[in-house]
Amino acid sequence: MTNALPVTLGDVREAAARLKGVAHRTPVLRSRTLDALAGAEVFLKCENFQRVGAFKFRGAYNAISRLSPAQLVKGIAAYSSGNHAQAVALAARELGSTAVILMPEDTPKSKMEATAGYGAEIVTYDRYNGDRVAIGEALAADRGLALIPPYEHPHVIAGQGTAALELIEEVGELDALLAPIGGGGLMAGSSTAAKGLRPAMRVIGVEPEAGDDTKRSLSAGERVSIPVPRTIADGQAADIPGELTFSINKRLVDEIVLVSDDEIREAMRMAFERLKIVIEPSGATPLAALLAGRLERVPPRIGLIVSGGNIDAHRFAELCAA
Known part of the structure; x- marks a missing residue:
C-alpha cells in the first residue's frame, strides 16, 4: 500500500515486548492541584524517571x-x-x-x-x-x-512510542495526548500508538515559540527550515523536522501549539513546587501549554508525556529563579 505508514501500532507493541524488563515502566502521576488548575483530569507519563533520565x-x-x-x-x-x-x-x-x-x-x-x-x-x-x-x-x-x-x-520511533502505549494501557480512555516535538521521533511514535489505540483521540504537539519548524511545516504541507532556534528547551532546538518523522506526524498530529520560555520556566517551577518532580525544559513544554491556556478547548481527560528530567542543579535553579 502506497499510503501505509512506516511505523505501525504493531511495531510499537513489538518494541514494548523487547523493552519489557529492560526499560522502566515509568509512573503516571496525578495531582488534584493540577487538575484544578487545568480544569481537567491530567495524567503525566513521567519519562524523567526512565533510565538515563529520558524517553530516549x-x-x-x-x-x-x-x-x-x-x-x-x-x-x-x-x-x-x-x-x-x-x-x-x-x-x-x-x-x-x-x-x-x-x-x-x-x-x-x-x-x-x-x-x-x-x-x-x-x-x-x-x-x-x-x-x-x-x-x-x-x-x-x-x-x-x-x-x-x-x-x-523506524525502530527508534517505535521504541519511543512505547511511552504513550503504556500510558493509554494504564489509564484507558483519553481525549487528548500532548507531547513535545523536536526532531519528531517521540511524537511520531506517540501519535502512532495513540491513533492506533484510540483513533478519535486528539494528538497535540508542543514546540517552543522560537522553534516552530514543525508547526510551519504542517501549515505548508512540507518540511520547512528555520534558523537554529535560541530557546531554553534545548532538546527541541531543531531547525527542520526529520523526513521520516514528518511523514508520520503530518498524517497523525492534529495540532501544534507554542509556548514561550517564560511559560516553560513557570511549568518547571510548578512541577517542582507542587508535584515534587524535576523536569528539563523540553520535558516541561506540554505542561506549560496546559497551564498557560494554549489549548483552545481543554478536553476532560488529558495525557502528557513528560519527556525527561536531565538538567543539573545549577541550571535548574538558574532557570527557575529567572
Whole structure:
C-alpha cells in the first residue's frame, strides 16, 4: 500500500515486548492541584524517571537490540549532545556492544561525563561549522559501526512510542495526548500508538515559540527550515523536522501549539513546587501549554508525556529563579 505508514501500532507493541524488563515502566502521576488548575483530569507519563533520565532509552535499545551479533561486535555510532548520547551508550553496554558518540565540543561537561560513564568513546566536533549527520555517517563508515540516529529510524520511533502505549494501557480512555516535538521521533511514535489505540483521540504537539519548524511545516504541507532556534528547551532546538518523522506526524498530529520560555520556566517551577518532580525544559513544554491556556478547548481527560528530567542543579535553579 502506497499510503501505509512506516511505523505501525504493531511495531510499537513489538518494541514494548523487547523493552519489557529492560526499560522502566515509568509512573503516571496525578495531582488534584493540577487538575484544578487545568480544569481537567491530567495524567503525566513521567519519562524523567526512565533510565538515563529520558524517553530516549526506549528507542535506542529497541534499535540496537535488533542488530546482528556480528554488528554488535563491531559497535555502534551515534550523534547527540545529550539524552540520545546517553541512551545509546547505555543500550550498547546492556547488549554487550560498544559505542562511539559524536558530541559538540561545547556540550556541557556533565553530559559528556554521563555519556562516558556508560562506557562510550566520545568524539567532538564544532557544531557551528560542522554537519553532525555527515560527520557521524563518515565516522560510522570509517570504523564499520552501525549508526543509530536520534529520530530518523523506524525502530527508534517505535521504541519511543512505547511511552504513550503504556500510558493509554494504564489509564484507558483519553481525549487528548500532548507531547513535545523536536526532531519528531517521540511524537511520531506517540501519535502512532495513540491513533492506533484510540483513533478519535486528539494528538497535540508542543514546540517552543522560537522553534516552530514543525508547526510551519504542517501549515505548508512540507518540511520547512528555520534558523537554529535560541530557546531554553534545548532538546527541541531543531531547525527542520526529520523526513521520516514528518511523514508520520503530518498524517497523525492534529495540532501544534507554542509556548514561550517564560511559560516553560513557570511549568518547571510548578512541577517542582507542587508535584515534587524535576523536569528539563523540553520535558516541561506540554505542561506549560496546559497551564498557560494554549489549548483552545481543554478536553476532560488529558495525557502528557513528560519527556525527561536531565538538567543539573545549577541550571535548574538558574532557570527557575529567572
